[in-house]
Amino acid sequence: MRGVAVRLTDSWREVLRRRADGAAGAWPQPVRQLLGEMAAASMLMQSNIKFNGALVLQIMGDGPVKVAVAESRPDLGFRCTAKVVGDVAPGSGLPALVNAGGHGRCAITLDPQERLPGQQPYQGVVSLVDADSASFGALAGVLEHYMLQSEQLDTRLVLAASDDVAAGLLIQRVPGEGGTQGAVATGADALEDFNRIAILAASLTAKELLELPTLEVLHRLFWEEKLLRHEPQTGVSGPRFACTCSRARVAGMIRSLGADEAQGILAEQGQIEVGCDFCGQQYRFDAVDAAAVFAAPGANPPASPTVQ
Numbered sequence: 381m382r383g384v385a386v387r388l389t390d391s392w393r394e395v396l397r398r399r400a401d402g403a404a405g406a407w408p409q410p411v412r413q414l415l416g417e418m419a420a421a422s423m424l425m426q427s428n429i430k431f432n433g434a435l436v437l438q439i440m441g442d443g444p445v446k447v448a449v450a451e452s453r454p455d456l457g458f459r460c461t462a463k464v465v466g467d468v469a470p471g472s473g474l475p476a477l478v479n480a481g482g483h484g485r486c487a488i489t490l491d492p493q494e495r496l497p498g499q500q501p502y503q504g505v506v507s508l509v510d511a512d513s514a515s516f517g518a519l520a521g522v523l524e525h526y527m528l529q530s531e532q533l534d535t536r537l538v539l540a541a542s543d544d545v546a547a548g549l550l551i552q553r554v555p556g557e558g559g560t561q562g563a564v565a566t567g568a569d570a571l572e573d574f575n576r577i578a579i580l581a582a583s584l585t586a587k588e589l590l591e592l593p594t595l596e597v598l599h600r601l602f603w604e605e606k607l608l609r610h611e612p613q614t615g616v617s618g619p620r621f622a623c624t625c626s627r628a629r630v631a632g633m634i635r636s637l638g639a640d641e642a643q644g645i646l647a648e649q650g651q652i653e654v655g656c657d658f659c660g661q662q663y664r665f666d667a668v669d670a671a672a673v674f675a676a677p678g679a680n681p682p683a684s685p686t687v688q
């Protein structure tokens with residue numbers, strides 16, 4: 381059995397503070413809770429796989445939350461955002477937020493850090509309903525279902541988020557492993573072990589997960605189990621808020637709009653202003669900046685002088 385526990389505190393508060401300080405203002409409470417759980421889950425999944433690239437957990441919703449995204453990278457930098465349209469009723473759960481019409485989807489994308497030419501990111505998509513067409517009540521159920529469906533891995537996830545802490549615990553049955561010193565538990569024994577540990581993990585309440593230090597959570601749940609613990613990654617080597625936006629990337633976006641479109645925006649608004657949805661950074665390009673974007677060597681696909 382393998383497990384990962386995550387507890388985001390300062391970094392999670394920074395996400396909420398940046399949003400609250402921005403023009404759009406704070407997300408409604410149910411959206412903050414969903415995003416916190418997504419941030420914790422993306423970090424758990426990133427830590428649980430050996431993959432050199434970003435893990436992007438995304439929900440395309442058909443309720444008031446149209447898109448919610450949490451992205452974690454191998455250096456444990458993470459960022460997240462959500463786009464909300466209309467009112468969010470207090471206390472809204474996952475179905476009301478993102479699956480009001482039953483068409484919500486959850487996607488997990490693995491985007492390699494150094495993509496080879498022509499290489500596409502791997503993406504798995506699941507609906508937000510279980511085998512009996514009932515909406516999952518919470519994100520943990522969706523992701524457990526995804527792991528079982530896509531990787532055939534029995535997984536137990538506990539997620540919780542408040543305005544101060546976003547936390548999670550992941551327990552997974554590792555195929556082909558299961559013991560030490562040659563005492564490998566197989567078949568029925570391994571399943572029994574997993575079930576026992578999964579039941580212990582599932583007994584963890586959101587309140588405990590949010591309020592107790594990780595070591596105490598592990599001790600309370602698994603004090604009768606043989607537990608091998610890795611050194612926790614905290615401080616500079618631990619999870620932190622980090623955005624990968626840059627002026628160069630925004631310049632690339634403007635370039636992809638095309639010179640005519642860019643000129644149109646400049647004529648109308650005097651400048652091109654692009655805000656990052658993840659960190660709140662505003663990028664402004666005036667006419668001179670925009671001209672430089674299109675003048676940069678290699679900026680344009682070679683234009684034919686005769687064919688427009």
Ligand SMILES: [Zn+2]
Pocket residue numbers: 623624625626656657658659660661
């Ligand atoms: Zn940004």
